[in-house]
Amino acid sequence: MWFRDDIPYESFTDADKRRITIRTSSDWSIDITKARPSDVGNWRCQSPRNAQAFMIITVRSKAWLYPWDEYKSTNYLSTTLVEGQAFHQKCQVIDGYTRDATVHWYMYNENKVVPSDRYYYVCMAINGISATNNTIFLRVKGKWSALWPFIGIVSEFVILFAIIYITERYKVDKSVLDTHNNSATLPIETDTDNNSVTRPIETAL
Numbered sequence: 001m002w003f004r005d006d007i008p009y010e011s012f013t014d015a016d017k018r019r020i021t022i023r024t025s026s027d028w029s030i031d032i033t034k035a036r037p038s039d040v041g042n043w044r045c046q047s048p049r050n051a052q053a054f055m056i057i058t059v060r061s062k063a064w065l066y067p068w069d070e071y072k073s074t075n076y077l078s079t080t081l082v083e084g085q086a087f088h089q090k091c092q093v094i095d096g097y098t099r100d101a102t103v104h105w106y107m108y109n110e111n112k113v114v115p116s117d118r119y120y121y122v123c124m125a126i127n128g129i130s131a132t133n134n135t136i137f138l139r140v141k142g143k144w145s146a147l148w149p150f151i152g153i154v155s156e157f158v159i160l161f162a163i164i165y166i167t168e169r170y171k172v173d174k175s176v177l178d179t180h181n182n183s184a185t186l187p188i189e190t191d192t193d194n195n196s197v198t199r200p201i202e203t204a205l
Contacts (some may be wrong), residue, residue, distance in 0.1 A: 001048050004029055005041040037061060037096040061124035063101035064094045065134050078137035087113050089136060091123035101127040115140045 002003055002009040002022055009022060023029045040061050046054035068077060068089065081087060093101045099123075106122035118140050124133040 002028075003044040003046065004039075006044075012093050035061075040099050058129065060099060061097050062130045063127045064097045064133050065092070065123065065125050065132055066092050066094055068134060068136065077135075078129045078139065080139040080141060081113050082141050083114055083143050084112055087117070087138060088124070089121065091125075091134065093125050096199075099127060101125050113138070113140050115142065124177040 004012075009017075009020070012020065013143055019033050019036075021031045023031070028045065030045075031058070040059055042056050043057045043059055047148070091103050091105065093103065102125070102128065104124045106120070108123070117138060120137050122133050122135045124131055127163075
């Protein structure tokens, strides 16, 4: 005789009996096809002549977890948060697969994340027969990290402007100096014979 959680096979529905068959003519073995969550339980094979002679088989499904709600992924994902943001992630076994299941977190939820919270966070469900898990890799960016590219671009513009300004200023100063030199005249002196003599005289500019 077979029982599932103390319910005798004779009490099963006709639909279940079509999926679950017992070989009464040979070794009383049981065959289950197209298994369903309702098949989970403690199955007991008991001698029809001696109620004390029995064997129990534990049947469990995998403790399937709900997919990550916020990030819409089923098993593994990664996400990036800014320092100071809150990190919250649900870890829950799907209804119908909770038999004997316990949930464990390898890491913990954070009210405010900081760069040191960069870890793999693993949510695991165990029912003594199997285990499933959802994993998320959390990255944390500093509050001001988004400004560094902008600061770099502004710095490049400032340096470029300074180079152009200095170069143009040098060109203007050199042009003014050349014009002044070209417009300067040499003074003329007269010797004792009233002959004009041109002599170079140093001129302070």
